Every structure is written in C-alpha cells, then in structure tokens.
Amino acid sequence: GINCSGDSRMCCRKEFFVDFKEIGWEDWIIQPEGYHMNYCAGLCPLHMAGIPGLAASFHTAVLNLIKANNADAAVDSCCVPTQRRPLSLLYYDRDSNIVKTDIPDMIVDACGCT
C-alpha cells in the first residue's frame, strides 16, 4: 500500500495514533500505551478501481479504463483498508480483572480502491 505523503492526493494510508494517556484511558488499559489506528484517505479515480495499493499493474489500470468507458452507469470507487492486523490489549475489565485480548482487524496496514 501507499503511505500518504505531503503531495499525494491519491488513495493512501494516513497514520493516526491514539495516545491512551492523552484520552485518559491509561488507568484501565495497561498495555499498549496507545493505538496505531491509521485510516485511508485520498482519491480513487476509475482507473484505480480494484487496485490494492501498488500491487496491481499498468495493465489493470488500462483494463479498468476500458471497462469504465464501456459501462453505462459507471460507479465511483472508494479508498478503503485492504489489509488490517489485530490490536493486543492488556486491560482491567469492569470487575477489575486483568484481561489480555487480541481484537482482530483494528490496525489499518494498507489501503486501496474498491
């Protein structure tokens, strides 16, 4: 996937970190110290539809353009997460038990166009 840089307007992954101390959650979440949430943003022009990041090729882009030109009612494509990984948490539950859990699909690792 592509990570967003200053001059990029295309679909990319933006890094976003939630510091548990900053939001006042450090008293009940023991580890980690924050959540690398990240999110997807940017444009998905028609020729990029179905391209997960840079994995596809020039051929995919051309084929997409042909499909788009032939389609009667073209649809827009969205920039969405294409790869995610779990978040491991060690926290106190409501009964003050210490719980360790892995929450699936919480961290956005890569973005692409639908």
Place this chain on the structure above:
Amino acid sequence: ASKGMWCPACRLAALAPTMQRDVLIALAKQSILSKLRLPDRPNITQPTSREALLMALRRMRVQRLDTATSPGMMPRLSLTLLSVLCTGSSTSRSVRLHFRFTQEPAGSTEILQATLYLFWAVPGPGTHPVTVRLLQSDPTGLNVTMASETRLEVQRTGWVTLDVSRAVQSLFGRGSQRLTVELEVMEDGGSPLLAGHRDSHWPFVAAQARARMPHRLQRR
C-alpha cells in the same frame, strides 16, 4: 459507492483538521469499547499498584505442571523467568547492563533456554556493528570474567535477540543470579538505552527453566 455518492473517507476529508482528529478519536474509542463488548470504559476506582501487578506476574511464572515425566516420578515445574534491567552505566561507546534474577534459592532451578532482548535505535541507514560481551561476576561482585563475546550487525531500529542460554546456565550453576552485559558500539552506532526510551523498550532477559527436584533415595 454508486455514482455521485460520498465514500466514508471523503466525508472525513471535508472536515477541518481539528474536527477530523476529534472524529477519529471518538471512532477509536467506540471501536475498542464495542469490540470488547463494554458499554462504557471501566471505572477503575482502586487501580492495582505496580508492585502488586509485578507480584501477580511473578506468580504466573509457574505455568504448568510438567506431566511428561514417567509414571511414579514427581512432576517437575516448568517456569519462565523474566529479568528486566536493574541498573546500567554507560560511556560514549559502551554500555553495561546488569540483570538480576530474583528467583528461588540458588541451585534449585535448571535453565533450559535464555534469550537477551535489546531494543536498538539506529541513528541512520546502513549496518551498525555491535559487540556484546557477557560478563560474570562472583557472588562478592568483585571479580568479573568474560563468558562470551558476540558481534551483531544491526541494520534497522527494532528488537534484536541473542541466545544467552550457556551464560545463564553457568550463572545458575555457580549459585549467582546476576548477569552483566557489556555493549560496545562504533561511534554513532545508536544505543539500546538508557534515557529517552519507554519502559516497554527496556532490555530484558527471558529464560525457560525447570525446578530441580531433589534425588529420591530408596532403601531396599
């Protein structure tokens, strides 16, 4: 999305940066709480002290009874020992780390495997050579001898591991529980320590151990 519809991310992009941040934090909170099936954040009125937590973790070291032993024999306990850095001293090129295992009486534990974990923050691209020396001191702490020397090539920031099984085995065999590690770097080779790193990045040693059972004598 059908033609002309907004993608979810497009709506976010239309907001002012400060508003975007608030929305994302609210989303993160909501996402964590819903996945943990919590209606609201738990209200911790009496948080457990750090000491109590450490005590609980120490108790968890005794993980399971080893049932693989032959019938009629006493089962042996499998343990995992963790030792975090207790003190450290440094010069511009070298760092000394002292690890201490606070475990059972000397001689009662058999070390199966031990690994040293170091978080290295390299200053830039390229390969950074690091010399790791394992030093052992006698129980008085006065005489220090070198047990081994290893050269590592650190290429990027992250955790590096080193097998220190022999050194820790020899340590426990001699009744000592103190391991000293000396790290020597080239100039600007980065450092795994000491100031500026979060607790989670402190060096540590993890060892797998087994409780040594006394020999059983039978009278015939």
